[in-house]
Amino acid sequence: MLSQRIRSLKCCRKISRKGTSLMTALKAHHQAAPAASALNLAADSSIIPRVRELSVPRRHGFEGFIGGSSTMQTLYRTLIQVARSDAPIFITGESGSGKELCATAIHRHSPVRDGPFIAVNCAAIPAELLESQLFGHVRGAFTGAVSAQQGLAVAADGGTLFLDEIAELPLPLQSKLLRFLQTGQVMPVGATRTTEVNCRIVCATHQDPRQLVDTHRFREDLFYRLHVIPLKVPPLRERGKDILEIANGLLTRMASHEGKHFTHLSSCAEQQLLTHDWPGNVRELENTLRRAIILNEGEVLTAAMLDLPANHSAVGRHVTATRSPILSESDDPWLRPLWMVERDAIETVIEACEGSIPRAAAILEIAPSTIYRKRLSWLAQHPEAPTAH
């Protein structure tokens, strides 16, 4: 019974890789297991969700996102699921991780996709202007209000209102937003009559919203009104090889935009991208690559061109936080034998010198023969070790 299940699951997995539907996978299951009438699929609660999961083809991108990691597969699926509802969505995630990209993806997959998508960065608008920006004002409502202005909430009618950096909303405005969410009506500054607005609310913050409530910087009643569907965007450092997928995607796009000839990253550069901590997430990766592309020439983008600061590498994070000081090479590429560190340092310089040993030797202030000798000794003593480049 168990082996039949495993066999049929394997079969379904093979088929689902080719992108066939759940129904095709289920049919194949019956063909693969003729005695499977005893295996009542419909009644088997454990196997059905697994088959369903296997029948969804893995995405390597979605609505502007690049990345095929399992973390991102979960995010893509959740985005599609939650987009169908009109319940408020509360997105959290570190700065530059893709919160706004999530908000636009939700809008594009929502029933109001044909309506407007209005994004308001609550941190970017001065507190005294925020109310009139959000809810509008009538002529003469305050000094400088020479004409009436429709607010962004009204502009979002029939679409999505994305309130980015919601934690920056001043407390008095939080109560006005709560009233709007409860009544569906906005009152422009200086007005005596309300306007009906019907829009989907999506908000985001890089801060911990519960901590904001606990420290009385965010109204608890507003938090519960907004925090109906929570969505967490994972930081870039937790997405494994996605970092390289994103970097390669951006490299192609940016090189073409800048009129440069870069086609790929060196393996040393890839290693650095994988071990960097990325506190600024994808935005930091974008900036790092853009800078490297603009300032350099060639086909291969090297580690030296990336010019990543050492203090944000994963090595510091691991040693100071969670990891044991005794680590094998396979655990963390930054913690390894001295000969390997030396080899990679030397090879990085050679790569930056486009393969010229004399130029690399001059930079390293050693004789070219030292480099040739070291290369021979690395090969002789560690023939099984992967090469640095």
Ligand SMILES: Nc1ncnc2c1ncn2[C@@H]1O[C@H](COP(=O)(O)OP(=O)(O)OP(=O)(O)O)[C@@H](O)[C@H]1O
């Ligand atoms: N997975 C991804 N693949 C490709 N590009 C991405 C990905 N995630 C984010 N980006 C890009 O990174 C940049 C930052 O994304 P976004 O503005 O959505 O982040 P954010 O979390 O809203 O940032 P902030 O906290 O500063 O508001 C954007 O240019 C976005 O297109």
